[in-house]
Amino acid sequence: MSNLNGKIVLVTGAGGRKGVGRATALKLASLGADVTITDVPRPDDDLPPQERGDQWNGIESVAEEVRALGRECLTIPADLSSRSEIQDLIEQVVAKFGRIDILVNNARAIIGKDRVPVWELDADIWQHFLDINTTAVFLATKFAAKHMIDQGSGRIINIASAASKRGSPKSSAYCASKFAVLGLTQCAALDLAPHKITVNSVCPGGINTDRMNYAEQAEADARGVPLEAYRAQVVERMNQGTPLGRVAESEDVAHLVAFLASDEAEMITGQAYNINGGTLFH
Numbered sequence: 001m002s003n004l005n006g007k008i009v010l011v012t013g014a015g016g017r018k019g020v021g022r023a024t025a026l027k028l029a030s031l032g033a034d035v036t037i038t039d040v041p042r043p044d045d046d047l048p049p050q051e052r053g054d055q056w057n058g059i060e061s062v063a064e065e066v067r068a069l070g071r072e073c074l075t076i077p078a079d080l081s082s083r084s085e086i087q088d089l090i091e092q093v094v095a096k097f098g099r100i101d102i103l104v105n106n107a108r109a110i111i112g113k114d115r116v117p118v119w120e121l122d123a124d125i126w127q128h129f130l131d132i133n134t135t136a137v138f139l140a141t142k143f144a145a146k147h148m149i150d151q152g153s154g155r156i157i158n159i160a161s162a163a164s165k166r167g168s169p170k171s172s173a174y175c176a177s178k179f180a181v182l183g184l185t186q187c188a189a190l191d192l193a194p195h196k197i198t199v200n201s202v203c204p205g206g207i208n209t210d211r212m213n214y215a216e217q218a219e220a221d222a223r224g225v226p227l228e229a230y231r232a233q234v235v236e237r238m239n240q241g242t243p244l245g246r247v248a249e250s251e252d253v254a255h256l257v258a259f260l261a262s263d264e265a266e267m268i269t270g271q272a273y274n275i276n277g278g279t280l281f282h
């Protein structure tokens with residue numbers, strides 16, 4: 001696969017210790033790209049246990065890892081529920097690096113409070129999922145596209161989900177917000193195709209991240225076990241239910257993102273690629 005030397009990348013939601021955002025930033029940097037990473041500052045209670053206190057410093061910790069690879073890394077804290085912060089984010093990337101070649105829309109609303117039957121789903125929680133998982137992807141695409149059109153090239157890669165393709169119980173807000181990403185991906189791909197800008201989604205099944213999940217926290221508390229131990233049981237169950245024998249690691253997703261960002265993928269646009277070890281085929 002060709003390198004990404006000289007490419008300028010923005011990855012959202014990139015502060016997690018085992019997250020897809022971090023893995024993607026490191027993968028693209030290892031291929032030669034300079035990277036901007038962003039995330040929302042979160043109180044300790046909203047972080048997974050492994051990221052609380054001074055053991056992990058979010059995007060600043062990831063930036064140290066990127067710089068150790070010899071690439072530049074700009075960190076920008078931003079809340080993607082704010083339209084103006086998303087616009088500022090894109091403008092700061094272009095002000096610093098002069099362009100934006102690859103946008104990876106990875107952030108998502110912290111899961112858990114949405115995990116209720118549809119009739120119990122709070123309308124504000126619904127709106128928050130739409131804001132972070134869908135509207136922020138649209139706005140980042142809209143603001144970055146203008147620069148990519150001027151450049152005559154660009155790659156937009158949206159981290160969607162198996163939940164973009166198949167509904168499940170107690171997941172109305174998450175699934176609706178992720179289904180919408182695939183519609184946006186197809187339409188934006190068609191709008192931007194004349195400008196040689198591709199737009200694609202990747203759709204992971206379960207991933208072995210230690211992302212915060214309020215529902216898993218509540219279940220761990222109810223069982224009297226630490227969240228990390230409960231999460232390990234969840235991952236083990238998912239491993240057993242996956243034909244290839246394990247759920248994806250964040251790095252598996254990052255490899256697919258890197259391919260979609262590469263020159264070799266220039267004929268691919270509007271697609272939604274599964275990465276799930278054989279659990280879903282459409």
Ligand SMILES: NC(=O)c1ccc[n+]([C@@H]2O[C@H](COP(=O)([O-])OP(=O)(O)OC[C@H]3O[C@@H](n4cnc5c(N)ncnc54)[C@H](O)[C@@H]3O)[C@@H](O)[C@H]2O)c1
Pocket residue numbers: 012013014015016018019020021038039040042078079080081105106107108109110111132159160161162203204205206207208209210211212
């Ligand atoms: N983890 C999984 O099992 C899984 C499965 C399928 C798809 N995905 C998708 O992969 C992507 C990454 O998953 P993950 O588990 O690494 O993510 P995650 O749940 O840790 O969230 C990613 C980041 O989004 C950030 N974020 C939350 N609210 C924000 C806000 N208001 N403004 C800005 N950033 C905000 C978080 O701080 C976090 O660092 C997501 O889009 C997710 O939907 C994950």
